[in-house]
Amino acid sequence: MERELSVLEKLEIACALVGESLGQAPPLYDCRLDQALLVLSLAIHRARRSPRWRLPPRRPAYQPDLF
Secondary structure (H helix, E strand, C coil): CCCCCCHHHHHHHHHHHHHHHHHHCHHHHHCCHHHHHHHHHHHHHHHHHCHHHCCCCCCCCCCCCCC
8 A cells, every 4th residue: 555645755756857857858947847946946945844744754563572
């Protein structure tokens, strides 16, 4: 079962996609994708400061002592 992505993880994926697109097509710097990259970057910084936009740390599965 796959776990749901946090807001922070989704923002990081979106930022990577926009950055990759701009890197592959330099003429796109004149369009609004470069502004989208800035907005995503600012949103990532904000999400890192907000505990509710991050998933809680994963706890290890319970494993009883074998000895």
